[in-house]
Amino acid sequence: MKLIFEKSVKGRRAYRLPPLDVPEQPLEELLPEEYLREELNLPEVSQLEAVRHYTNLSRLNYAVDTTMVPLGSCSMKYNPRLHEELASLPAFTSAHPLTPPEAVRPLLELAYELKELLKELGGFAEVCLQPAAGAQGELLGLLLIKAYHEERKEDRPVVLVPDTAHGTNPATASMCGYEVKVVKSDAKGELDEEDLKKKLTGKVAALMLTNPNTLGIFERKVKKVARMLHEKGALLYMDGANFNALVGRFKPGEWGVDVMHFNLHKTFSAPHGGGGPGAGPVGVSKRLVPYLPVPRIVKENGEVTLKWDEPKSVGKLLAFWGHFTVWLKALAYCLTYGKEIERVSRFAVLNARYLRRLLKGLFKDPYEGVPCMHEFVLSASNLLKYGVRAYDVAKRLLDYGFYAPTVYFPLTVKEALMIEPTETESPQTLEAFAKALASIVREAKSKPELLKEAPFTTPVARINEAEANRRPVLRWEHGGSEAREGE
Numbered sequence: 001m002k003l004i005f006e007k008s009v010k011g012r013r014a015y016r017l018p019p020l021d022v023p024e025q026p027l028e029e030l031l032p033e034e035y036l037r038e039e040l041n042l043p044e045v046s047q048l049e050a051v052r053h054y055t056n057l058s059r060l061n062y063a064v065d066t067t068m069v070p071l072g073s074c075s076m077k078y079n080p081r082l083h084e085e086l087a088s089l090p091a092f093t094s095a096h097p098l099t100p101p102e103a104v105r106p107l108l109e110l111a112y113e114l115k116e117l118l119k120e121l122g123g124f125a126e127v128c129l130q131p132a133a134g135a136q137g138e139l140l141g142l143l144l145i146k147a148y149h150e151e152r153k154e155d156r157p158v159v160l161v162p163d164t165a166h167g168t169n170p171a172t173a174s175m176c177g178y179e180v181k182v183v184k185s186d187a188k189g190e191l192d193e194e195d196l197k198k199k200l201t202g203k204v205a206a207l208m209l210t211n212p213n214t215l216g217i218f219e220r221k222v223k224k225v226a227r228m229l230h231e232k233g234a235l236l237y238m239d240g241a242n243f244n245a246l247v248g249r250f251k252p253g254e255w256g257v258d259v260m261h262f263n264l265h266k267t268f269s270a271p272h273g274g275g276g277p278g279a280g281p282v283g284v285s286k287r288l289v290p291y292l293p294v295p296r297i298v299k300e301n302g303e304v305t306l307k308w309d310e311p312k313s314v315g316k317l318l319a320f321w322g323h324f325t326v327w328l329k330a331l332a333y334c335l336t337y338g339k340e341i342e343r344v345s346r347f348a349v350l351n352a353r354y355l356r357r358l359l360k361g362l363f364k365d366p367y368e369g370v371p372c373m374h375e376f377v378l379s380a381s382n383l384l385k386y387g388v389r390a391y392d393v394a395k396r397l398l399d400y401g402f403y404a405p406t407v408y409f410p411l412t413v414k415e416a417l418m419i420e421p422t423e424t425e426s427p428q429t430l431e432a433f434a435k436a437l438a439s440i441v442r443e444a445k446s447k448p449e450l451l452k453e454a455p456f457t458t459p460v461a462r463i464n465e466a467e468a469n470r471r472p473v474l475r476w477e478h479g480g481s482e483a484r485e486g487e
């Protein structure tokens, strides 16, 4: 597809301004000369060309609105339009971030209500809504743990992370200055208790447990693990980004979890992807409450207000209150389900189990027999003998109109395909997805060359992904067409 600059024709216009009705003034008199540009190099196209260009661009998007996005660990579910509409009411979007809290008390009350609901769903003593994303929630969680140990004057430089944890866990721990030690998983994909015992010394600050872990397997030993940690003076962090598998049926706080982040943009249906705003509220057990960020959203004498006076607080985490409209969508989502919110996790798990069943025999299932939660991990290593890799399967899926699953993650599974259908897909869609994969496996066996070249239906087929990540070319530069050659 051509860039809009490449469609430009000198002098073509998409608009006509009304005649000037004020005296014309030379530009030099209005602006200092150094700010005047000789040539602006804006694309010159007609209105129709502009409309077509952007409409066609938008149709190149893969999105939940157009197709199933089975990206494991991302919970790419459908976000009800009603919640978008509610969050965009002018009363919310026109509130200035600097408005004094007394003037926007009803907004604070909504935030308080969400906080209370998350407390209830997680079984926590308190929740902080501030973090802007899951990873920032992890950062906060570890800052709280650090503050807790510091107050006790304990030197605990190590954070334990299972090999089935999400990549952000070890990243966050080392960002906070901790030394990361990996705990192995056992044959059933759960944390290996013996290995944990070996590594759990008095130097350990916390264990960061993703649950369900990145294999989509529920860590049944949470309570026991929490007890083991607490006996050694360490704390238990739970990565709750996969809460879509648990919401309404499992309260981590009641199982000894000291701190957990929620991903509102996964479990509680705010749209995400492409770097849009999310929110990663953090729930804590009693012992971590004093360190929570300020301002706290509290109820005093029946009135919701912001409280700043907390001497042990780790401080403020984010500008202003946090991502308020994301909170609103999450609140609307919770209230829509009400007491039936457990249906979300029940159907998320049912869909994953059904799809795993439909795919039986197509790929290797490294944890066959172990029930999965909201997602599961298969291995495309059975196709290696045809020269086909997980990457090729993922690319070919695009030609079938589906977004690809997460690939090559978790690292513990060779040629991993990590599939999360979410509860919002119908059985018919899951069946169509399984059929597409069955057809791709047939292709892998009969004409593997085809898969090595796929996709055929996208503007670019195979890009250097590392390069695209590290040095993305996001700007058109006049006369810089060489820059695009390598794509």
Ligand SMILES: *Cc1c(COP(=O)(O)O)cnc(C)c1O
Binding pocket: 073, 074, 133, 134, 135, 136, 166, 168, 210, 239, 241, 242, 263, 278, 280
């Ligand atoms: C998505 C995810 C995260 C990180 O959340 P962000 O909001 O993307 O920062 C952490 N852990 C797990 C298990 C996740 O799936």
